[in-house]
Amino acid sequence: MIIVIDGPAGSGKSSTARRIADRLDIEYLDSGALYRTATLIYLKANRDKETFFRLLGQKKISFYYEDQIFHVTVDGQSVTDEIRTAEVTNAVSEVAALPRVRSFVNNLMREVVLDGVYIAEGRDLGTAVFPDAELKFFMSADLEERARRRLKERKEKDPGLTLKEVKQNIAERDQKDSKRQADPLKKADDAIEIDTTNLTFEQQVDKICLEISTVLKETE
Ligand code: DC
Numbered sequence: 001m002i003i004v005i006d007g008p009a010g011s012g013k014s015s016t017a018r019r020i021a022d023r024l025d026i027e028y029l030d031s032g033a034l035y036r037t038a039t040l041i042y043l044k045a046n047r048d049k050e051t052f053f054r055l056l057g058q059k060k061i062s063f064y065y066e067d068q069i070f071h072v073t074v075d076g077q078s079v080t081d082e083i084r085t086a087e088v089t090n091a092v093s094e095v096a097a098l099p100r101v102r103s104f105v106n107n108l109m110r111e112v113v114l115d116g117v118y119i120a121e122g123r124d125l126g127t128a129v130f131p132d133a134e135l136k137f138f139m140s141a142d143l144e145e146r147a148r149r150r151l152k153e154r155k156e157k158d159p160g161l162t163l164k165e166v167k168q169n170i171a172e173r174d175q176k177d178s179k180r181q182a183d184p185l186k187k188a189d190d191a192i193e194i195d196t197t198n199l200t201f202e203q204q205v206d207k208i209c210l211e212i213s214t215v216l217k218e219t220e
Contacts, residue, residue, distance in 0.1 A: 004125035007139035010146030031122030036083035093176035126188035
C-alpha cells in the first residue's frame with residue numbers, strides 16, 4: 001500500500017511524512033533524496049552526461065529509514081549528508097528534469113514499495129509515479145513561510161545562510177520543478193490539499209494521520 005505527499009520545497013512534506021511514518025509504524029520513502037543521489041553522481045562525473053549515465057547504471061543505490069533519517073548509500077558508502085550540500089541542492093532541478101533520471105528513480109521506488117505500507121513524498125508521486133496510490137496529499141505553504149522553515153532547518157549546518165538566499169533558491173526550484181516538461185510538480189486531481197501556512201506542525205500531522213487511519217481501518 002502506498003500513500004503519497006507531493007508539494008513544493010519547504011512545504012513540510014518531509015518532516016510531516018517522517019512523523020506520520022513513526023506514529024503509524026509504516027515505511028517512509030524520500031524521493032527527493034534519490035534525485036539528490038543521482039545529482040551527486042552527476043557532479044562526480046563532472047557533469048558529463050555519458051559518464052553520468054554509465055555510472056548511474058553501475059552504482060548500487062540502497063536506502064532505508066531509521067531514527068528520523070532517510071539514509072542513502074552508494075556502493076555501500078553513506079551519502080546521507082553529502083546529498084544535502086548546497087552544491088547538490090543547486091544542481092538537483094537540472095538533473096531531475098532529465099527523463100532518463102526520472103525513469104531510473106521511479107523504477108527504484110516502484111520496486112521497493114511492492115512489500116509493506118509506505119508513505120512517500122516528492123513532486124510527482126500522485127500524478128506520474130503512483131497514480132493509483134490509495135491516498136494522495138498535496139502540501140502547500142506561502143513562499144515566505146517555506147523559506148523561514150528551510151532556513152531554520154539548515155541554519156545549524158550552514159550558519160552563514162540568509163533568508164533571502166533560501167527564498168531565492170526555493171523560488172527558482174519551484175519555477176524549474178513546475179515548468180519542466182518531464183513530470184512537473186503538480187497536484188493530482190484526486191489529492192487532498194493541505195495548506196500549512198497557518199498550521200502548526202502537529203496540526204498538519206494530525207490532519208493527515210486522521211485521513212490515513214480511516215483508510216487503513218477500511219482496508220483491514
Ligand atoms: O524534496 P527535495 O528538496 O529533497 O527534492 C530535491 C529535488 O528533487 C527537487 O528540487 C525536485 C526533485 N524532485 C523531483 O523532481 N521529483 C520528486 N518526486 C522529488 C523531488
